[in-house]
Amino acid sequence: MKGLVINETLKAWHGRRIGLAMIMMSILILFIFIVAIAIDQSFGLLLTTEEFVTIGSVLHIFIMLYSFVLVTGAISGEASTGTIKQLLIKPVSRHRILLSKWLTNLVISFLLYCFVLALLFAFGLFFPHVVPLSSTFFYLVETALYTTPSLIFYVALATLLAVITKNTAVTIVLTILPYFFADLFVLLAAEYDWASWIVFAHIDVFNNYNPVSLAPPPFPSMWASIGFLLIHIALMLAIAHIIYKRQDVL
Amino acid sequence: MKPLVVKQLSRTFKGRKVINDLSFSLDRGLIYGFLGPNGSGKTMTIRLIVSLIKMDRGEIFIEGKDLNKNREEALQHIGAIVEDPDLYTYLSGRQNLEHFARMSQKPIREERIEEVIDLVELTSRIDDKVKTYSLGMKQRLGIAVSILHEPSVLILDEPTNGLDPNGMKELRYYLRRLAKQDGVTLLVSSHQLREVEVLCDRAIVIKNGQAVDEFDLRSSATESTYTVYVTASPEAEAHAQLAQFGNVEKNESQFVIYNQSYEQIPTIVEALVQQNVRLYEIRCEQGLEERYFSLLEQERDER
Numbered sequence: 001m002k003g004l005v006i007n008e009t010l011k012a013w014h015g016r017r018i019g020l021a022m023i024m025m026s027i028l029i030l031f032i033f034i035v036a037i038a039i040d041q042s043f044g045l046l047l048t049t050e051e052f053v054t055i056g057s058v059l060h061i062f063i064m065l066y067s068f069v070l071v072t073g074a075i076s077g078e079a080s081t082g083t084i085k086q087l088l089i090k091p092v093s094r095h096r097i098l099l100s101k102w103l104t105n106l107v108i109s110f111l112l113y114c115f116v117l118a119l120l121f122a123f124g125l126f127f128p129h130v131v132p133l134s135s136t137f138f139y140l141v142e143t144a145l146y147t148t149p150s151l152i153f154y155v156a157l158a159t160l161l162a163v164i165t166k167n168t169a170v171t172i173v174l175t176i177l178p179y180f181f182a183d184l185f186v187l188l189a190a191e192y193d194w195a196s197w198i199v200f201a202h203i204d205v206f207n208n209y210n211p212v213s214l215a216p217p218p219f220p221s222m223w224a225s226i227g228f229l230l231i232h233i234a235l236m237l238a239i240a241h242i243i244y245k246r247q248d249v250l
Numbered sequence: 251m252k253p254l255v256v257k258q259l260s261r262t263f264k265g266r267k268v269i270n271d272l273s274f275s276l277d278r279g280l281i282y283g284f285l286g287p288n289g290s291g292k293t294m295t296i297r298l299i300v301s302l303i304k305m306d307r308g309e310i311f312i313e314g315k316d317l318n319k320n321r322e323e324a325l326q327h328i329g330a331i332v333e334d335p336d337l338y339t340y341l342s343g344r345q346n347l348e349h350f351a352r353m354s355q356k357p358i359r360e361e362r363i364e365e366v367i368d369l370v371e372l373t374s375r376i377d378d379k380v381k382t383y384s385l386g387m388k389q390r391l392g393i394a395v396s397i398l399h400e401p402s403v404l405i406l407d408e409p410t411n412g413l414d415p416n417g418m419k420e421l422r423y424y425l426r427r428l429a430k431q432d433g434v435t436l437l438v439s440s441h442q443l444r445e446v447e448v449l450c451d452r453a454i455v456i457k458n459g460q461a462v463d464e465f466d467l468r469s470s471a472t473e474s475t476y477t478v479y480v481t482a483s484p485e486a487e488a489h490a491q492l493a494q495f496g497n498v499e500k501n502e503s504q505f506v507i508y509n510q511s512y513e514q515i516p517t518i519v520e521a522l523v524q525q526n527v528r529l530y531e532i533r534c535e536q537g538l539e540e541r542y543f544s545l546l547e548q549e550r551d552e553r
């Protein structure tokens with residue numbers, strides 16, 4: 001399994017250009033930083049570290065999108081280039097191969113998210129702070145942890161779709177659709193009592209269970225909500241594994 | 251124990267029997283040609299043997315291990331290139347080899363990687379990205395990947411595709427060496443009958459997913475039969491002379507007579523010359539092409 005994880009990391013790094021993605025993220029953060037400085041200068045607003053970090057955390061959208069690219073590249077990308085054939089005729093079970101693919105790319109996505117948050121924090125230090133830096137840091141760690149369930153959910157969804165469609169573009173589009181439109185759907189369904197049983201209502205764990213948030217959470221307990229998400233994740237991954245195991249590779 | 255046994259293999263695709271009750275087995279250390287017209291099911295058979303697709307019915311044993319029951323144990327003895335040698339073009343040749351080395355059951359040492367690089371003569375380009383390789387170099391790297399774990403059965407699907415004459419000659423040389431020195435059993439699908447004739451010890455012919463025939467290509471000169479092609483004039487006289495040796499066919503300006511023994515050839519020449527027939531060309535071929543076509547003819551007649 002260790003060898004498989006090394007392989008997937010190597011292919012993600014060289015094939016999906018993680019280095020380039022990191023540079024792009026850094027440029028985006030730099031851009032936000034420059035805009036923030038410009039606003040500071042021209043309006044005399046004094047932006048704080050914690051405000052800068054909060055603004056910058058919109059970048060998690062890019063991490064999500066990039067995680068779709070990583071997962072689908074590893075699964076359907078190898079199917080379309082044909083390299084999957086040589087991979088699947090080696091004496092390793094298909095379960096392990098699929099597991100190594102989504103797990104490695106999930107961990108890479110999470111680490112990239114941590115990298116972005118760390119960089120945001122570093123740039124934020126140029127601004128004055130009101131709250132102690134340690135609590136801003138803690139806030140970032142918390143953000144990373146709260147985002148994990150939704151990251152895993154979307155990685156599982158992308159895995160399932162990549163296995164079924166074997167097509168990179170289709171998978172990315174189908175995964176992005178719920179990412180952008182699920183909130184709207186949940187909002188429209190909100191008046192019915194089954195709305196809290198829509199899995200997408202549970203994805204944004206952070207805002208759902210934030211004491212200051214306006215809307216009532218879908219479930220009374222955050223852990224029940226996370227459990228509900230995990231059931232869906234497990235189901236999607238189980239289906240993906242079963243299909244992958246049986247699929248004909250032509 | 252036979253290195254590869256295929257028993258009553260069947261597979262239906264979209265309601266059509268693509269592989270239909272196919273059985274054959276390979277003897278150790280021999281090179282088998284795998285022949286058949288386009289769409290006869292050669293690639294499908296190979297996909298079934300390496301478990302890329304599932305069989306509907308049948309059994310496959312690789313080194314005695316049942317593919318349906320002990321997939322990983324069976325697969326560790328096999329190496330294959332199915333259709334194209336698809337490799338990671340964004341990695342270097344060496345990174346590709348290391349990648350597949352990490353997937354082997356028994357550990358593969360650095361020296362083994364160097365050894366296969368030497369064998370396929372890619373030493374000077376091995377650290378370049380595969381996307382900069384020529385087709386022949388990709389083929390060679392593909393072979394290096396498939397023999398890395400020292401399989402005892404090696405299956406190659408049209409390996410000479412895109413190779414230049416020199417590349418083909420070298421490939422033939424490595425494959426022979428694998429078979430003779432290391433006792434590897436090879437199954438090589440190809441459309442190049444001439445290639446098969448010079449490379450292989452035996453040939454398996456399939457048609458419509460069924461094995462039609464299997465025969466030896468190394469029987470000694472005296473036993474096997476030849477097809478003789480003659481260009482001569484005047485044609486009427488030549489035809490008359492040749493007719494005593496068997497059924498004569500006229501093929502453009504050439505006469506063709508099948509199933510002649512090696513000893514018969516000088517007699518044919520003598521007969522023509524004695525009747526003052528002017529002989530422009532005489533060429534003899536040792537049967538694969540003829541045998542292959544006559545097999546497919548028979549099949550066509552039966553349809």
Ligand SMILES: Nc1ncnc2c1ncn2[C@@H]1O[C@H](COP(=O)(O)OP(=O)(O)OP(=O)(O)O)[C@@H](O)[C@H]1O
Binds near residue numbers: 286288290291292294
């Ligand atoms: N993806 C597919 N789906 C359905 N049928 C297929 C598919 N690929 C191939 N076939 C069918 O399976 C049969 C066997 O094809 P196969 O590719 O094994 O032939 P082949 O002997 O390798 O031919 P070639 O010499 O052209 O490579 C053909 O009739 C073909 O139409």
Ligand SMILES: [Mg+2]
Binds near residue numbers: 292293294
């Ligand atoms: Mg083929």
